[in-house]
Amino acid sequence: MTSIDPQVVDYVHDVARRARVASRELALLTRAQKDAALHALADALEVGSAAVVSANQEDVERERAGGMVEGLVDRLTLTTERVRAVAQALRDVAALPDPVGEVVRGSTLANGLTIRQVRVPMGVVGMIYEARPNVTVDAAGLGLKSGNAVILRGGSAAGRTNEALVGILREALTAQGLPADAINLLTQGGRDAGRALMTARGLVDLVIPRGGASLIQTVVLESTVPVIETGVGNCHVYVDAGADLSTALAITINSKTHRPSVCNAAESLLVHTSVAADFLPKALAELAGAGVVLHTDARSGEYADTAGVAHDAVTDEHFATEFLTLEMSVAVVDDLDAALAHVQQFTSGHTEAIVTEDRAAARRWVNEVDAAAVMVNASTRFTDGGEFGFGAEIGISTQKLHARGPMALPELTTTKWVVEGDGQIR
Incomplete structure (x- = not known):
C-alpha cells in the first residue's frame, strides 16, 4: 500500500474521534428520539431539495462531459422526485423496529445467573462508495437508527451533491439537539482520505465499501479495520x-x-x-x-x-x-x-x-x-432492502461472515452479553 499523507491521516483521525464522541450519545437515544430525528432529516431534505438538485446538476454535467457512461450518470443523477424518494426512505427507516436493545437469546443458569445477548451499535461506521448520492442519505439514516455515527467517503464524481446533502443533514441534527458529528463527510484528502479511514483501527469499528469491483477489492486488501464486502452483482x-x-x-x-x-x-x-x-x-x-x-x-x-x-x-x-x-x-x-x-x-x-x-x-x-x-x-x-421490507439498505453483502444479502438495521449492530446475578462466585 502506498504511503498516506500525514496531514490527511490527522484530518481523518480528528473526524473519527469526533464521530466516536457522537456515537456514545447516539447509543443512549430512545427509539422515539431517533425516529423524530429521522423525520426531521427527511423534512429538511425536501425543503432543501432545490439546492441538492442544483449541486447535483453541476456534478452530472461535469462527469458527462468527462465521458462517464450513461448507466453511471443515471446512478449519479438526483431529481426532485429522487430527493423526495430518499427522504421517504428515512421515514420508512423510522417506521422500522429499533434493533438496539433487542434480546437475541438468553437463559437462566442452574446457579441463578441470568444471561442475555443484546444488540448494541457498532459505534463508528465508515462508508467508502462511488457515484451514488442516495447512499449518503441511506447510510446516514441507517446509522442514526442503529445508534452509529457514520463517516462517509463518497466518490469525487458526486462531490458537490454529497456536500449539499450532508450539510442539510448536519444542520437538521443540530436543530434536534443531536451531535452534528453523527454524520460526517470526508471532503479533503482524495483517495488518501479513504485509505486513512480504512486503516483507522481503534477509531473506526467497521468499513463498508460500496461500488465497483476495483474499489471493493482495494478496501478488502488494504483495510486494517474490519470490512463487510458488498456490491458487485454479476x-x-x-x-x-x-x-x-x-x-x-x-x-x-x-x-x-x-x-x-x-x-x-x-x-x-x-x-x-x-x-x-x-x-x-x-x-x-x-x-x-x-x-x-x-x-x-x-x-x-x-x-x-x-x-x-x-x-x-x-x-x-x-x-x-x-x-x-x-x-x-x-x-x-x-x-x-x-x-x-x-x-x-x-x-x-x-x-x-x-x-x-x-x-x-x-x-x-x-x-x-x-x-x-x-x-x-x-x-x-x-434483491433489495426496500423490496424485502427492511427499509433502506446500506448495501448488499456478498460475503458470508456477519451479514449476507441486503444489509439493513440489524446488520449494523453487534451484540454484547449481559450477565446478572445476586452475588454468585465461581
Missing part, C-alpha cells in the same frame, strides 16, 4: 427446460432492462437447449428492441440471426463482467448441471435466478447455487 437468469416461457420472458426483460445501472440487474442469460428454439428468438428480439447489446455464444448466436438481431461473439471476459448498462451475455446450456457449473465459475455471489416449473430443478438451484440471494421464478431486481 447476476444470472437461467431459463430451465421446465420454464413457462412467457414467465421467463417477462423475468428476463425485467431483470436486465428495468434499471440496468444497479447491482441486482441481470448481466447473463442462460437457456436450456431444449427450450432455446422457442424462447431465444423472441427474447433476443425484445432485449435488442430495448437497446440491449448482446454478446452470444455460438448456439444463441444462431437464434439471434434467426431473429435478425445484431450480436457479437461472447468471451469469458463478457461472462465475468458486471456491465451496469444495457449489455448482456447469452449462452445455451445442455442441462441444469451445465448452468450450475457456469454460475459457479462466473457468479459474484449476489443474486442468481432460475425460471422453472420443475420443483426438483428449483430445489437443486436453491441448494447448490452459492449466492446471497437465490430467486425462483422471480426477477433478480427484487
